[in-house]
Amino acid sequence: MNRKLEFSKRLSTALLQAGYKAEAAVLEREFNLRHYGKPMTLHGVNKWLKGESIPPYEKIITLAEWLGVPPDELMFGLGIKQKVEQERKRWDEEIGYQERELFEAFLALPAAQKKVVREVILAFKKAHSQ
CATH class of the missing domain: 1.10.260.40 (lambda repressor-like DNA-binding domains)
Incomplete structure (x- = not known):
């Protein structure tokens, strides 16, 4: 609407x-x-x-x-507020220390390496969804 x-x-x-x-x-x-x-x-x-x-x-x-x-x-x-809160809740509940450690390592990478990691993850996601 x-x-x-x-x-x-x-x-x-x-x-x-x-x-x-x-x-x-x-x-x-x-x-x-x-x-x-x-x-x-x-x-x-x-x-x-x-x-x-x-x-x-x-x-x-x-x-x-x-x-x-x-x-x-x-x-x-x-x-919108409820949708954002649900997403935050999902992240807080489903992400453990290993994933947080991985995200921290990703954030510390230079931009070029972040791009490669992102492309690899998206390729895995695409392969998994097919």
């Missing part, structure tokens, strides 16, 4: 959960009370709610602080 529409859904949900109506007039008034930069117009915030635009990062921060939602969650949703 469209990133702008997804953002608008998350914004509307955050507004409702914070006890506000998901309406442009409410969003404009409350946002401008809290944001110290250029104020938003009714038309501008309406575009956020309709999924026509996404605010710049400094305005995401103001929204997140006001609505009590982490800015990354407001901007990207929980799906």
